[in-house]
Amino acid sequence: MSLSSKAVIFLVGNEEYGIPVEFVVSIEKNEGVTTIPQLPTFVKGIVKSRGELIPVIDFEMVLYQRPMEENDDVRMIVLNTDELSIGLLVKEAKEILDIANESLQQIGLLAYSKTAYFTSVANLEERLITMIDPNILLSSLEGIKEIKEYMKEYSQEVN
Numbered sequence: 347m348s349l350s351s352k353a354v355i356f357l358v359g360n361e362e363y364g365i366p367v368e369f370v371v372s373i374e375k376n377e378g379v380t381t382i383p384q385l386p387t388f389v390k391g392i393v394k395s396r397g398e399l400i401p402v403i404d405f406e407m408v409l410y411q412r413p414m415e416e417n418d419d420v421r422m423i424v425l426n427t428d429e430l431s432i433g434l435l436v437k438e439a440k441e442i443l444d445i446a447n448e449s450l451q452q453i454g455l456l457a458y459s460k461t462a463y464f465t466s467v468a469n470l471e472e473r474l475i476t477m478i479d480p481n482i483l484l485s486s487l488e489g490i491k492e493i494k495e496y497m498k499e500y501s502q503e504v505n
Contacts, residue, residue, distance in 0.1 A: 350446045353468075354423060355475060356436040358405050358414075362475045363436075364445070364468060369480045371396070371424040371431065373439045376416070382496075386489040392497070393433055395424050401493050402433040408487065427480045430494055434480075445470075450477065462486055 353364035354373070374395065379402050381391040388407040392399050402422060406414040414420060414435050421439040425432050450466040453476075463483035468475040484490055 349448075350444045353443055353445055353475075353477065355440045355443050356421070356423060357438040357440060358436050359410050362440070362473060364443070364475045364477045365423065365425065365434075365480060366477075367442060369425045369427065371426050374422045374424060374433075376420045376422050376435060385493065385496075386487070388487065389489075389493060390435060393422070395422075395431070395433065398431060399497060400424065400431045400433050401497060402435060403487070404435045406435070406437065408483075425480045427484050429481070429484050429490070430497060432480075432484065443475075445475070445477075 352367040354367055354370050355362055355364050357363075372395070377393075379391045379393050382389070385391075385401075388404050390402040390404050393402050394400075404414050406412060414437065419438040420435060422433040422435055423439060425434055445468045449468050449470055451469050453464060453467050463478050463480075463486055464476050465479045465482070466477045468477060
């Protein structure tokens with residue numbers, strides 16, 4: 347077992363979050379999103395990434411119930427989860443960081459069902475980075491089943 351793990355660190359609101367690198371396919375500019383009506387408010391639309399249609403999730407809307415401010419720093423982190431690939435809109439993708447396992451601490455909020463995707467907090471010298479499990483995140487989002495069904499139907503229509 348490794349003594350540290352790599353994570354992509356990003357900003358949402360004024361807080362830092364991390365996702366293990368093994369889930370990350372790419373980090374891209376926020377471009378070419380096609381809006382789709384009637385989807386949950388946290389879904390900005392769909393985008394074509396590496397030949398695949400994926401839903402784009404505004405992570406600021408998920409966490410803080412406010413839309414992400416559009417600017418040149420906004421990035422889409424393309425994630426591959428057990429269920430489907432998604433694009434996660436974040437305020438800024440900052441770095442890839444080696445996080446020592448002993449700096450990861452469990453948090454009491456894990457029991458709270460709406461934030462079950464927060465797996466731990468990396469307690470670094472002058473930073474706290476909340477770690478996220480994309481599989482749990484995806485399964486906890488309301489309406490994601492409908493989105494998966496829609497993505498299947500939409501990709502069949504396009505093909």
